[in-house]
Amino acid sequence: MRDDVGMRRTVLVVDDHAGFRASLRELLAIGPFEVVAEAADSEAALEAFDRTRPDVVLLDVALPGTDGFGVAEVLARHDPPPAVVLISTRDAADYGPRIGAAPVRGFVQKAALTVGALEVLVR
Amino acid sequence: MRRQRRRVVPALTAVGLAAVVLAEWVSLGAYARVDGDNVAGQLIHDALPPTVYLVAGIAAMHARPESRIGFWLWLAGVLTFTGNFGNALVPGLSQLSIGLQDIYLVPMGIVILTYPMGRLDSPPVRWLIGLAVIQIVAVGLFVTASLDPADCAPGWCPANPFLLIRDGGTVAAVNVIGQVTGGALWLAMALIVARRYLVASGTARRLLLPVWIAGLLLAASGVASLVVETVRGPAAQYAYDYWVGWVVSMVPPVVFLAGLLRQRLDRAGIATFVEELANGITVGSLRDAFARLVGDTTLVLAFRMDDGGYADAQGTLVDPSAEGEGRMVTSIERGGREIAVAITDPALQTDPAMLRAAAAAAGLALDNERLTAEVRARVEAIRTSRARLVEAADAERVRIERMLHDGAQQRLVALALRVRALAAGTDEPAVSMRLDALGADLDEALAELRDLARGIHPAVLVQAGLAAALAALAERSPLPVLVDVPDIRLPAPIESTAYYVAAEALTNATRHARATSVTISAWLDGATFHMTVLDDGVGGADPRHGSGLAGLEDRVAASAGSLTVGGGPHGGTLVEIRLPIRQPTVAQPAS
Numbered sequence: 001m002r003d004d005v006g007m008r009r010t011v012l013v014v015d016d017h018a019g020f021r022a023s024l025r026e027l028l029a030i031g032p033f034e035v036v037a038e039a040a041d042s043e044a045a046l047e048a049f050d051r052t053r054p055d056v057v058l059l060d061v062a063l064p065g066t067d068g069f070g071v072a073e074v075l076a077r078h079d080p081p082p083a084v085v086l087i088s089t090r091d092a093a094d095y096g097p098r099i100g101a102a103p104v105r106g107f108v109q110k111a112a113l114t115v116g117a118l119e120v121l122v123r
Numbered sequence: 124m125r126r127q128r129r130r131v132v133p134a135l136t137a138v139g140l141a142a143v144v145l146a147e148w149v150s151l152g153a154y155a156r157v158d159g160d161n162v163a164g165q166l167i168h169d170a171l172p173p174t175v176y177l178v179a180g181i182a183a184m185h186a187r188p189e190s191r192i193g194f195w196l197w198l199a200g201v202l203t204f205t206g207n208f209g210n211a212l213v214p215g216l217s218q219l220s221i222g223l224q225d226i227y228l229v230p231m232g233i234v235i236l237t238y239p240m241g242r243l244d245s246p247p248v249r250w251l252i253g254l255a256v257i258q259i260v261a262v263g264l265f266v267t268a269s270l271d272p273a274d275c276a277p278g279w280c281p282a283n284p285f286l287l288i289r290d291g292g293t294v295a296a297v298n299v300i301g302q303v304t305g306g307a308l309w310l311a312m313a314l315i316v317a318r319r320y321l322v323a324s325g326t327a328r329r330l331l332l333p334v335w336i337a338g339l340l341l342a343a344s345g346v347a348s349l350v351v352e353t354v355r356g357p358a359a360q361y362a363y364d365y366w367v368g369w370v371v372s373m374v375p376p377v378v379f380l381a382g383l384l385r386q387r388l389d390r391a392g393i394a395t396f397v398e399e400l401a402n403g404i405t406v407g408s409l410r411d412a413f414a415r416l417v418g419d420t421t422l423v424l425a426f427r428m429d430d431g432g433y434a435d436a437q438g439t440l441v442d443p444s445a446e447g448e449g450r451m452v453t454s455i456e457r458g459g460r461e462i463a464v465a466i467t468d469p470a471l472q473t474d475p476a477m478l479r480a481a482a483a484a485a486g487l488a489l490d491n492e493r494l495t496a497e498v499r500a501r502v503e504a505i506r507t508s509r510a511r512l513v514e515a516a517d518a519e520r521v522r523i524e525r526m527l528h529d530g531a532q533q534r535l536v537a538l539a540l541r542v543r544a545l546a547a548g549t550d551e552p553a554v555s556m557r558l559d560a561l562g563a564d565l566d567e568a569l570a571e572l573r574d575l576a577r578g579i580h581p582a583v584l585v586q587a588g589l590a591a592a593l594a595a596l597a598e599r600s601p602l603p604v605l606v607d608v609p610d611i612r613l614p615a616p617i618e619s620t621a622y623y624v625a626a627e628a629l630t631n632a633t634r635h636a637r638a639t640s641v642t643i644s645a646w647l648d649g650a651t652f653h654m655t656v657l658d659d660g661v662g663g664a665d666p667r668h669g670s671g672l673a674g675l676e677d678r679v680a681a682s683a684g685s686l687t688v689g690g691g692p693h694g695g696t697l698v699e700i701r702l703p704i705r706q707p708t709v710a711q712p713a714s
Binding site: 017019020022023024026027029030062089090091093094095096097098110111112113114115 | 528529532533534535536537538539540541543544547548565566569570573577581582583586587588590591592594595598610
């Protein structure tokens with residue numbers, strides 16, 4: 001609403017819960033974001049990333065197989081790296097020092113996800 | 124058994140005597156062909172060493188019927204005469220006799236490897252003896268097949284019906300092969316004897332003394348013979364072997380016999396054993412006494428339990444059949460019932476009769492120790508079953524916490540996001556306001572659900588370990604909490620128990636002790652985990668009254684640890700736990 005359509009940032013949503021992905025797509029649509037791909041696990045996430053090269057990756061920590069921390073490590077090795085934001089139903093404190101050590105822009109607890117919070121992290 | 128032996132010994136004596144007479148008769152025939160030779164002297168020279176073996180063997184069989192060393196000495200004596208038939212003018216017999224004249228080395232090797240009991244229980248010994256038989260027979264038959272009477276002085280050698288090999292090159296090559304394989308067998312024997320010495324302690328090492336004396340003497344004499352040949356020539360070597368070598372060859376049987384006779388007196392060791400028992404028994408001291416008695420540092424004393432299993436004095440389960448390949452297991456009975464087994468190194472040839480005599484002397488002490496072992500084994504079984512229960516409960520908590528997050532929490536979050544999207548999308552201020560309120564309610568419900576999940580099991584413990592979990596705990600605490608805990612991963616039961624104890628101690632400090640600060644410290648001391656929680660409150664906490672620490676005391680005990688609650692060095696309350704770190708908490712037969 002504040003930016004025109006041309007300024008929208010492309011987003012890859014990685015989460016194994018389809019209902020959550022749909023809700024997130026709905027929420028992001030009201031901001032300057034466009035969800036260009038979704039993935040339910042780490043393998044699909046890396047494949048979708050190579051295909052669409054999004055600006056932003058919203059990455060669930062608790063994924064089946066390689067977890068979000070592992071996927072973030074791989075994504076960080078790309079040039080240019082995407083802006084990765086970890087998301088989880090758990091609090092940041094539940095992961096101890098692991099979030100601080102991960103090569104990501106930040107962490108948002110899922111219930112606290114708003115367009116505004118995201119904009120601040122990926123600016 | 125004993126009665127049978129009484130018949131066997133005279134029979135073997137008769138066979139030995141017959142062998143001496145027969146061999147002497149054959150030699151007499153040969154020496155009679157040479158003019159001017161001292162025939163009587165020659166005969167005595169030939170017959171004396173084997174006779175010493177025969178006499179020593181029969182004496183040993185008589186004095187120590189339970190040892191087979193006597194039999195092997197006797198057999199070595201009889202087989203020594205094999206070579207005498209080389210002088211017989213019988214075609215074929217003469218050559219076979221010359222070829223197989225070293226066969227007596229087999230029983231000699233058995234004596235050296237299995238002294239003092241003479242039993243072929245140890246697999247490496249059986250292998251070595253088997254290979255030695257094959258080597259000596261193979262090389263011997265080759266020699267038989269290559270002896271050409273044409274090389275003999277006329278009239279000295281009979282025709283050879285086995286003559287197959289006439290090629291000098293082949294003979295030389297097989298000679299080298301025979302020497303190399305023979306050398307390898309001697310080396311293997313030396314290694315086995317050396318290993319026995321290393322495994323043995325005190326008494327058993329003294330028992331092996333005859334082996335060392337005989338071995339070193341024979342080796343020294345062999346070296347001396349070579350030195351004489353190099354310095355003085357073959358004639359001098361012949362003289363040396365004829366006299367010095369001859370005397371030396373008679374020493375081993377005498378030494379072995381003396382050793383066996385002395386060992387009989389060594390049973391006085393049982394007196395020392397009984398004396399040790401009289402000085403008082405602590406748990407495990409019975410095993411040590413047995414180990415000292417038989418001189419086997421590796422001895423394991425495993426008591427038979429009512430369920431048919433075995434456990435040592437500490438109550439640790441022992442599986443005698445799995446106690447390593449080739450261990451010797453001796454059953455110890457009392458009143459016709461097996462009460463224990465002694466597991467020993469077969470190389471040491473521990474005398475079962477001695478073990479049983481010691482067991483009889485130990486008497487009630489053995490029974491008591493068995494009962495103690497049984498009780499300890501049961502207590503340990505109960506403890507491990509408690510530990511398994513605690514672990515199962517923990518695993519269940521982790522599972523429920525995950526389910527809350529992946530199920531209800533996830534759906535509510537999706538709902539909240541959609542409400543938020545709706546609120547942002549509507550142009551009606553009234554609708555937008557109500558949607559915002561709905562969103563706020565949902566957020567509150569989610570926060571409560573997260574607290575519930577964390578109360579069931581702190582996810583941070585699974586995700587990041589104890590240090591991070593305690594840091595998170597400190598952050599949520601209303602009191603300032605100093606956390607000094609190494610950031611290492613420990614077995615899950617240790618992490619959970621330590622976390623719950625710290626959380627409970629922190630709650631007590633906050634609610635009851637009126638503390639203003641708390642310090643949580645943890646460290647590893649070898650295989651023991653220590654943690655202390657110290658506050659500066661009014662003190663006086665008692666784990667048995669009202670506090671949640673009482674429940675945690677059981678949890679700590681299930682991990683074979685300890686929990687103490689007391690005053691700090693400068694007042695306040697000090698909660699301290701120690702937990703042994705044993706990797707698998709499930710019951711496992713220990714070795």
